[in-house]
Amino acid sequence: MNYKSHFESALDKVRREGRYRVFADLARQAGAFPAAHHRDPAGVREVTVWCSNDYLGMGQHPDVLAAATEAVQTYGAGAGGTRNISGTTHLHVLLEAELASLHDKDQALVMSSGFVANEAAISTIAQLLPDCLILSDAYNHASMIAGVRHSGCEKQIFRHNDVAHLEQLLRAQPRERAKLIVFESVYSMDGDFGPIAEIVELAKRYNAMTFLDEVHAVGMYGAHGAGVAERDGLMAEIDVIQGTLAKAFGCMGGYIAADGAIIDAVRSHAPGFIFTSSLAPAVVGAALASVQYLKQASALRERHQERAACLKRRLHAAGLPVMPSPSHIVPLLVGEPRRCKEASDMLMAQYGIYIQPINYPTVQRGTERLRITPTPLHDDAVMDRLVEALGEVWSHLEIRLAA
Numbered sequence: 001m002n003y004k005s006h007f008e009s010a011l012d013k014v015r016r017e018g019r020y021r022v023f024a025d026l027a028r029q030a031g032a033f034p035a036a037h038h039r040d041p042a043g044v045r046e047v048t049v050w051c052s053n054d055y056l057g058m059g060q061h062p063d064v065l066a067a068a069t070e071a072v073q074t075y076g077a078g079a080g081g082t083r084n085i086s087g088t089t090h091l092h093v094l095l096e097a098e099l100a101s102l103h104d105k106d107q108a109l110v111m112s113s114g115f116v117a118n119e120a121a122i123s124t125i126a127q128l129l130p131d132c133l134i135l136s137d138a139y140n141h142a143s144m145i146a147g148v149r150h151s152g153c154e155k156q157i158f159r160h161n162d163v164a165h166l167e168q169l170l171r172a173q174p175r176e177r178a179k180l181i182v183f184e185s186v187y188s189m190d191g192d193f194g195p196i197a198e199i200v201e202l203a204k205r206y207n208a209m210t211f212l213d214e215v216h217a218v219g220m221y222g223a224h225g226a227g228v229a230e231r232d233g234l235m236a237e238i239d240v241i242q243g244t245l246a247k248a249f250g251c252m253g254g255y256i257a258a259d260g261a262i263i264d265a266v267r268s269h270a271p272g273f274i275f276t277s278s279l280a281p282a283v284v285g286a287a288l289a290s291v292q293y294l295k296q297a298s299a300l301r302e303r304h305q306e307r308a309a310c311l312k313r314r315l316h317a318a319g320l321p322v323m324p325s326p327s328h329i330v331p332l333l334v335g336e337p338r339r340c341k342e343a344s345d346m347l348m349a350q351y352g353i354y355i356q357p358i359n360y361p362t363v364q365r366g367t368e369r370l371r372i373t374p375t376p377l378h379d380d381a382v383m384d385r386l387v388e389a390l391g392e393v394w395s396h397l398e399i400r401l402a403a
Helices: 003-016 062-075 090-102 114-128 142-151 163-171 196-206 260-269 281-294 298-317 337-351 380-397
Strands: 025-028 035-040 043-049 107-111 133-137 154-158 179-184 209-213 240-244 254-258 330-333 369-372
Touching: 025 043, 043 380, 062 281, 090 107, 090 254, 090 281, 107 114, 107 260, 114 142, 114 179, 114 209, 114 240, 114 254, 114 260, 133 142, 133 163, 142 179, 154 163, 163 196, 179 196, 196 209, 254 260, 298 330, 298 380, 337 369, 337 380
Parallel strands: 133 154, 133 179, 179 209, 209 240
Antiparallel strands: 025 035, 035 043, 107 254, 240 254, 330 369
């Protein structure tokens, strides 16, 4: 058996399809975001980042940096173990209380990442329910799919945001059977919203639990940044809310918020939580400061929405193929993986603009795109340069413009 050849063959297939991923060597500049230093064989140059999930720039906010520094000086570098074995600092307790308050739930549980939070919570909750059926949106994130698979429970996939199809599947089940509906509030690649109110209504009618992923919404929507469910007045109707500390909050980690019995059950049964080292105190302290700050930062959220709307208008005016998106995410259709990678490379090399190409399997074949995420810190000047550069790249590569 030539083991190496099998790995090389798998990589060759990805390269032939134009899907091979290259990591950009970036050094973000605290205090100068969205600027960063990019290193490659040609040297170091300053670039503007247009694809960060640090949606509000909180990763460089002075309050967040100060809290991280204070936590290191007070608690040290690491937490010292798993949450059960010496790894629960007082900061973890405070952060979970803050997140529970944010979502108006009994308790919250912080985990090492949003992926782990989804995988561990979905699989554990479903396993603890007798004969549970999981109903999952077709566009759910890979972490949610992993949770569904790991549960070992029966699953049914409903067409993306298709509440009629979801109802059809629910109607076919006995009312007394345990059912868990898993879906998202903002789908990260298309930027569309999940139909939360309609799904909540169906869950009540057919006696199902709801699990809502708010990772691309926490910090940015709602009066206090609790997400789309808060914006729509539906937080109390959702059984489990999952979020991340790594996007709008600018740090790292994931969490769930729910009724105390659900949180305690996940805490007591989920291997992905039990056997993982606790987040470092610096991360937890920074996240706590960020959550507290964003609870009061409605002006920052308004500025963020204005920037996204402004960029969409400018791209439309330039004839560029902006995909419809009601949220802060701005997808620009390319439609072919090699062209998508070429466009990204050209933007970086010639214009100092970094936008990572999004290809299959992250999105469906034929919908390859550049996924742009404007922040409150992208001003009109950098926006003008982006639109001009995109127009020139589209022309040079002969990529299809908007119809």
